[in-house]
Amino acid sequence: MAKKVLIVDDEEDVRTYLNSLLSNNGYETEMAEDGEDAFRKVKEFSPDLIILDIIMPNQSGVGFYRNLKKSKIYSDIPVIILSGVTAYKDFFARERGGLPKPQEFVEKPFSTEELLSKVEAYLR
Amino acid sequence: MDRINIDGWEPTRNDYRQLFQKVPCYISVQNPELRIIQTNELFRQDFGDRVGELCYNVYKRKTDPCPECPVAKTFADGQVHSSEEQVITRDGNEAFVIVYTSPIRNEQGEIVAVMEMSTNITPVKRLQTELTMMGHTVATMAHGIKNILTGLDGGIYVVNSGLNNKDQKETLKGWGIVQRNVARISSLVKDILYCAKKRGHEISVIEPNQVVLEVFDLFHETAALEKIQLNVDIDPQLGSVQLNSEDLHTILSNLVHNALEACKFDLNRREHRVMIRTDHKGPIAIFEVSDNGPGLPEEWKSYVFTEILSTKERYGTGLGLLVTKKIVDELGGQITFSSHPKEGSTFRVSFPIKSVVSSNSSSNRYHQSGLIKSTTIG
Numbered sequence: 001m002a003k004k005v006l007i008v009d010d011e012e013d014v015r016t017y018l019n020s021l022l023s024n025n026g027y028e029t030e031m032a033e034d035g036e037d038a039f040r041k042v043k044e045f046s047p048d049l050i051i052l053d054i055i056m057p058n059q060s061g062v063g064f065y066r067n068l069k070k071s072k073i074y075s076d077i078p079v080i081i082l083s084g085v086t087a088y089k090d091f092f093a094r095e096r097g098g099l100p101k102p103q104e105f106v107e108k109p110f111s112t113e114e115l116l117s118k119v120e121a122y123l124r
Numbered sequence: 125m126d127r128i129n130i131d132g133w134e135p136t137r138n139d140y141r142q143l144f145q146k147v148p149c150y151i152s153v154q155n156p157e158l159r160i161i162q163t164n165e166l167f168r169q170d171f172g173d174r175v176g177e178l179c180y181n182v183y184k185r186k187t188d189p190c191p192e193c194p195v196a197k198t199f200a201d202g203q204v205h206s207s208e209e210q211v212i213t214r215d216g217n218e219a220f221v222i223v224y225t226s227p228i229r230n231e232q233g234e235i236v237a238v239m240e241m242s243t244n245i246t247p248v249k250r251l252q253t254e255l256t257m258m259g260h261t262v263a264t265m266a267h268g269i270k271n272i273l274t275g276l277d278g279g280i281y282v283v284n285s286g287l288n289n290k291d292q293k294e295t296l297k298g299w300g301i302v303q304r305n306v307a308r309i310s311s312l313v314k315d316i317l318y319c320a321k322k323r324g325h326e327i328s329v330i331e332p333n334q335v336v337l338e339v340f341d342l343f344h345e346t347a348a349l350e351k352i353q354l355n356v357d358i359d360p361q362l363g364s365v366q367l368n369s370e371d372l373h374t375i376l377s378n379l380v381h382n383a384l385e386a387c388k389f390d391l392n393r394r395e396h397r398v399m400i401r402t403d404h405k406g407p408i409a410i411f412e413v414s415d416n417g418p419g420l421p422e423e424w425k426s427y428v429f430t431e432i433l434s435t436k437e438r439y440g441t442g443l444g445l446l447v448t449k450k451i452v453d454e455l456g457g458q459i460t461f462s463s464h465p466k467e468g469s470t471f472r473v474s475f476p477i478k479s480v481v482s483s484n485s486s487s488n489r490y491h492q493s494g495l496i497k498s499t500t501i502g
Contacts, residue, residue: 016297019321109274109277
């Protein structure tokens with residue numbers, strides 16, 4: 001059975017890109033455009049992995065990540081942060097506010113090989 | 125050796141007095157109370173003839189001495205002290221100065237006064253601020269370019285995927301992504317060039333209300349498509365003014381574009397509206413663009429006109445407000461804003477009216493509305 005990946009990015013072009021990339025590599029995907037939407041999709045879709053953008057309207061990636069990690073049911077879902085703002089790499093590395101570190105940080109623009117190898121590492 | 129002798133010339137008391145008066149920095153001599161007892165020409169030119177007054181009152185319009193007063197320190201230890209200070213000149217302008225102090229002793233070696241020499245470094249400070257801003261701008265621009273590159277990578281990948289899968293729909297989708305991101309680069313480059321170049325503005329007598337209606341016409345269809353209500357509220361008493369109509373058009377278009385973008389991506393509210401308004405107060409022409417979008421994030425407020433900002437930076441270059449501010453400044457106007465979270469933002473541009481010709485139109489305010497939003501944005 002295909003592993004499930006939730007793509008969270010407010011930019012439709014990036015969602016389309018990731019959706020195409022992951023589907024072509026045998027993953028089942030679902031997409032969300034902000035943190036609030038993402039939490040709904042987590043409940044409905046039960047992903048095995050989340051790829052998360054940070055700067056988004058309504059609820060940002062940081063807000064979503066905080067809620068996810070506080071949740072008793074979903075806190076174990078691995079998260080790959082995908083952002084163009086490298087400062088967030090340090091932000092998460094410092095375990096701000098007692099938050100556990102995300103599994104990976106991938107900087108935009110990214111290479112497909114790099115992202116796929118990191119996805120594969122968690123869904124093997 | 126502290127002096128070279130020149131044949132036939134021995135500095136006199138008068139020469140030293142001339143040097144004190146003409147040296148291109150502010151000099152004041154102060155007594156232990158920090159009261160000014162002597163000043164030089166440049167000091168008097170920028171601060172007035174203030175002998176007898178307290179230093180901190182003259183330089184800073186304060187009622188108490190500065191906590192780290194270098195003059196007081198020199199009185200205490202007889203050493204030279206320096207500090208960087210912000211002062212206010214007689215015409216109310218703020219200036220940055222570097223201050224050096226030196227003791228003046230009597231024949232017994234006692235410190236009877238302190239000489240304070242201040243060099244005006246305001247132009248250097250301004251340059252420093254501009255360089256810092258440029259650094260921020262370049263960093264933010266690089267971030268914007270990263271997003272565009274991600275979009276282009278994505279577009280190319282989806283086109284290739286569509287071609288490999290012989291899926292024309294997917295190919296076209298990818299091609300759309302490529303096109304959108306190429307348009308973003310083009311827009312970014314145009315805005316950067318506009319920001320970098322100093323332009324002349326041909327001023328003529330224009331009808332600003334007419335420009336507002338042109339901007340309304342330009343955007344009302346876009347607004348309707350996004351189900352945002354675009355309105356104009358025209359002050360008929362605002363007659364002709366001396367401005368550049370193309371510049372006013374650019375200013376208002378940028379502000380309306382931003383307002384529509386803010387509403388478009390605001391999911392907190394079902395009905396959105398953007399209002400373009402004209403007004404006049406005495407000799408000032410006022411143009412306002414307000415929206416009921418999400419408002420500006422609090423942390424952005426201090427940087428609105430100095431850095432590249434956008435609530436949806438991926439959809440615009442974020443340079444619009446920098447361009448707008450640049451044009452307004454070059455035309456001698458002012459731009460301000462007020463913004464409240466979840467209530468929206470209002471940007472107000474004002475220009476001094478150099479020539480007002482009273483309008484023949486009705487004295488009632490003129491309103492025009494775009495399409496009323498009937499459904500929520502998805």
